[in-house]
Amino acid sequence: MSGAIQISGLTKVYKETRALDGVDLTVPEGSIYGFLGPNGAGKTTALRILTGMARPTSGGATVFGHDVVRATNDVRSLIGFLPDVPGYYPWMTAEEFLRFSGKLFGLKGPVLEERVESLLAMAGLEGIKQRVGGYSRGMKQRLGVAQALINAPRLLMLDEPTSALDPMGRKDVLEMIAALRGRTTVFFSTHILTDVERVCDTVAILDEGRVVRQAAMAELKSEGHALRVLVEVEQGAEELEPLLASQPWVVECRREGQVIRCVVEGMTAARRSIPAMVVEKDLALVRMVEEEPTLEDVFVGLVGGRS
Amino acid sequence: MHGFAVFLGKELTEILRTWRLYVVPGILLFFGLTSPIIAEITPSLLSNMASSDVQGIVIEIPPATTVDAYLQWSNNAMQIALFALIITVAGAVSGERRSGTAQLVLTKPVSRSAMVIAKMVSNWLLVLVTGVISAALCIGVTAFMFDTPLVPEFLALVALWYLLACFLVALSVTLSVLLKSQAGAAGAGLAVYFAMSVLSLWVVMRDYSPVGLLGLGDRILTGGEDLSVFWPVAATLMSVVILIMLACWAFDRQEL
Numbered sequence: 001m002s003g004a005i006q007i008s009g010l011t012k013v014y015k016e017t018r019a020l021d022g023v024d025l026t027v028p029e030g031s032i033y034g035f036l037g038p039n040g041a042g043k044t045t046a047l048r049i050l051t052g053m054a055r056p057t058s059g060g061a062t063v064f065g066h067d068v069v070r071a072t073n074d075v076r077s078l079i080g081f082l083p084d085v086p087g088y089y090p091w092m093t094a095e096e097f098l099r100f101s102g103k104l105f106g107l108k109g110p111v112l113e114e115r116v117e118s119l120l121a122m123a124g125l126e127g128i129k130q131r132v133g134g135y136s137r138g139m140k141q142r143l144g145v146a147q148a149l150i151n152a153p154r155l156l157m158l159d160e161p162t163s164a165l166d167p168m169g170r171k172d173v174l175e176m177i178a179a180l181r182g183r184t185t186v187f188f189s190t191h192i193l194t195d196v197e198r199v200c201d202t203v204a205i206l207d208e209g210r211v212v213r214q215a216a217m218a219e220l221k222s223e224g225h226a227l228r229v230l231v232e233v234e235q236g237a238e239e240l241e242p243l244l245a246s247q248p249w250v251v252e253c254r255r256e257g258q259v260i261r262c263v264v265e266g267m268t269a270a271r272r273s274i275p276a277m278v279v280e281k282d283l284a285l286v287r288m289v290e291e292e293p294t295l296e297d298v299f300v301g302l303v304g305g306r307s
Numbered sequence: 308m309h310g311f312a313v314f315l316g317k318e319l320t321e322i323l324r325t326w327r328l329y330v331v332p333g334i335l336l337f338f339g340l341t342s343p344i345i346a347e348i349t350p351s352l353l354s355n356m357a358s359s360d361v362q363g364i365v366i367e368i369p370p371a372t373t374v375d376a377y378l379q380w381s382n383n384a385m386q387i388a389l390f391a392l393i394i395t396v397a398g399a400v401s402g403e404r405r406s407g408t409a410q411l412v413l414t415k416p417v418s419r420s421a422m423v424i425a426k427m428v429s430n431w432l433l434v435l436v437t438g439v440i441s442a443a444l445c446i447g448v449t450a451f452m453f454d455t456p457l458v459p460e461f462l463a464l465v466a467l468w469y470l471l472a473c474f475l476v477a478l479s480v481t482l483s484v485l486l487k488s489q490a491g492a493a494g495a496g497l498a499v500y501f502a503m504s505v506l507s508l509w510v511v512m513r514d515y516s517p518v519g520l521l522g523l524g525d526r527i528l529t530g531g532e533d534l535s536v537f538w539p540v541a542a543t544l545m546s547v548v549i550l551i552m553l554a555c556w557a558f559d560r561q562e563l
């Protein structure tokens with residue numbers, strides 16, 4: 001896959017604050033790319049530079065080969081962008097705003113009408129004649145995604161698209177993003193780990209202006225992080241716990257009531273031995289669950305407790 | 308200038324759909340209708356006040372004329388209408404920045420110059436249309452109430468007033484680019500206007516700068532001598548061009 005976004009040595013300094021510090025990043029074309037980081041990590045600054053709203057102090061970035069500083073209109077015609085707090089003209093309706101956005105991209109006639117109609121339907125805003133000024137945050141955010149898609153962009157950039165939404169609003173927006181898989185490259189910044197886990201296939205973790213890890217989601221979660229097993233028995237967990245803790249492949253063992261959580265070095269040994277130990281102690285097994293490492297484990301491991 | 312026509316269309320629609328349709332146009336239309344009436348009743352009011360309050364003093368106030376009606380329009384349009392114009396236009400760009408609409412629109416293939424110039428042009432059109440209607444109303448009511456129409460002189464006054472309004476629109480939009488708040492830009496715009504009023508007492512400034520537009524129309528109307536129109540007009544047009552270039556240059560360099 002070629003890179004939809006290539007960032008190299010990108011640095012942005014505001015007076016005494018280094019918002020971005022030599023960021024290198026490649027966003028593969030066709031991916032749904034999560035740009036993850038705690039608040040203040042520099043995610044919005046990076047997006048502002050990519051969209052031409054700010055200039056880098058040093059380093060550079062290209063979008064589909066176009067320099068984001070020099071070829072601003074070439075870049076903008078290829079992208080759709082949703083800022084973290086989208087501002088609308090409150091006197092317009094959603095349909096009018098989409099039509100206005102489309103015209104700015106040079107769309108007109110039946111193509112524009114068709115796009116407006118289908119995007120209103122996708123955003124669940126068809127038939128709503130209310131002005132945008134009276135919309136809820138969720139409606140505004142759905143309209144934001146719709147307006148960002150009006151030009152059928154090759155790259156969709158979203159800045160914290162779910163951070164201000166209630167659970168239903170988040171669900172709607174994430175479903176809209178997930179529905180774009182395979183149709184366009186999506187680059188979205190967030191500090192919400194579950195959103196990234198839910199829709200992204202590739203992730204970069206940004207911390208204090210630096211990319212601390214960039215990898216495919218599966219690779220990131222499987223690399224060098226502890227495997228965990230949960231064992232629950234009907235009774236007698238206090239007898240089973242010391243036996244488990246004495247095994248050479250068990251790194252750590254912790255009991256809460258009849259539930260034992262173990263960090264293990266190898267899952268094969270755990271699968272083979274734990275049921276045998278339960279039988280040996282003549283206990284009734286309720287469940288044995290292999291717990292995958294979560295993105296949170298990875299994130300906390302890389303970023304620490306700062307977020 | 309990519310996207311200029313689309314953005315201008317949006318600006319004009321916004322004028323028709325929001326409070327912007329009512330403030331400056333409302334003021335201008337009101338003065339168009341009432342200026343001749345106020346001019347007509349002013350001598351009577353003053354005579355009544357003089358005869359009732361100051362005994363033993365005879366003040367003769369001549370009856371109002373067409374010139375008085377037009378001067379009344381000029382006073383109102385030159386002050387209240389232009390103040391309102393400066394204040395309402397002062398949020399043109401800073402408002403877009405503050406509300407986040409600039410960020411949403413300018414990440415599409417629209418040049419920042421297109422946005423700035425569309426703001427100016429839409430306001431020029433608004434003032435042109437409502438100024439013409441206001442002047443037409445004033446001419447109509449004046450013709451009904453007074454004898455001599457003096458239309459060419461009044462149209463010259465209105466044209467000079469419009470040129471000054473265009474200059475102040477360009478100034479307000481530029482200040483709106485340079486300053487973060489509407490209040491700041493409005494304050495600075497009004498300060499420039501008052502400074503111009505003071506500078507108009509200085510002959511050199513009056514003859515060779517936009518300052519000369521203040522009072523020039525009145526002098527044409529009253530048949531004043533030594534009327535140098537060319538340089539004030541030329542200087543104002545040049546100032547408008549410079550302000551457009553300054554606003555576009557400054558906005559291009561701003562980070563949003």
